[in-house]
Amino acid sequence: xxxxxELARLLGVTSRTLRHYDQIGLFPPAQLHPDNGxxxxxxxQIALLERIVQLRRLDVPLEAIKRCVTEGLLxxxxxFARFLHEHREALQGDLASxxxxxxxxxxxxxxxxxxxxxxxxxxxxxxxxxxAFEVIGMSVLxxxxxxxxxxxxxxxxxxxxxxxxxxxxxxxxxxxPESAERFxxxxxxxxxxxxxxxxxxxRLVIPAQRYARFTHVGPAIAVVETYxxxxxxxxxxxxxxxQLGPQxxxxxxxxxxxxxxxxxxxxxxxxx
Numbered sequence: 021x022x023x024x025x026e027l028a029r030l031l032g033v034t035s036r037t038l039r040h041y042d043q044i045g046l047f048p049p050a051q052l053h054p055d056n057g058x059x060x061x062x063x064x065q066i067a068l069l070e071r072i073v074q075l076r077r078l079d080v081p082l083e084a085i086k087r088c089v090t091e092g093l094l095x096x097x098x099x100f101a102r103f104l105h106e107h108r109e110a111l112q113g114d115l116a117s118x119x120x121x122x123x124x125x126x127x128x129x130x131x132x133x134x135x136x137x138x139x140x141x142x143x144x145x146x147x148x149x150x151x152a153f154e155v156i157g158m159s160v161l162x163x164x165x166x167x168x169x170x171x172x173x174x175x176x177x178x179x180x181x182x183x184x185x186x187x188x189x190x191x192x193x194x195x196x197p198e199s200a201e202r203f204x205x206x207x208x209x210x211x212x213x214x215x216x217x218x219x220x221x222x223r224l225v226i227p228a229q230r231y232a233r234f235t236h237v238g239p240a241i242a243v244v245e246t247y248x249x250x251x252x253x254x255x256x257x258x259x260x261x262x263q264l265g266p267q268x269x270x271x272x273x274x275x276x277x278x279x280x281x282x283x284x285x286x287x288x289x290x291x292x
Contacts, residue, residue, distance in 0.1 A: 021050065021061065021062065022060065024039070024049070031069055041072070047069060047072060084107070131245075144234075145258050146232070148231050150288075153210060154226070155192050156208055174207075178220075184211075184215060185212070186209070191208070191272075192206070192208045192270060193205065194267075195266065196224075206222075226266050227265070227266075229265060230292070231291060233287070233288050235284055236286075237284050240279070240285075254289065261291060267287075270285065
């Protein structure tokens, strides 16, 4: 039999950790001395504790480890592999979230260090009158921008089905308000009148409209800051009145990819 202190040293954990594992029913000792309360473990328990310690290093929650032990998942390779795949997906999701937070933090640090919160807007509106035009694409009803990246991913793999496209070829991200809380977003290509609409897509006609055009320079994730400047300054600084209607982002040959620091996207806000 192995004393708790010896087992703790063997696996690189503390006796306090092993006592906690016992208290929550995860890894009880094989024997508890009736007089002094010493915890004793059998040698065959070492393998299980090694697996528990390994899973904790991988940030698997104790409750999840306990479920694995209780349900016998550790003894079934297929079930245990499925459990590990699920944990990997959870870690990947958390990592993506952390990366987004880190990007946002870096932008905030750069903004604060440049002192831009005390400065006026760096954007300049260009007023344009555009005729009506057509786009073909896929859409999703949104309450926030969360579904938009996935929509673009799904659309891009099928965009070759739109034939012919308008020339020059331009991609449009169009937001059409449907209520005070919701808007329909279109990932689309400019199309010629009469271009067949592929199955699962739809045609949208953007009416003739006067717009304030702003050019966002930088990665797509930073476009939030550009929109913030636009809406903070549209009326009080530039004396422009927003007109309810479709607004859109134009991606042309200046768009070098969503992560490229020199990508340019033209944002069009309808104005009266």
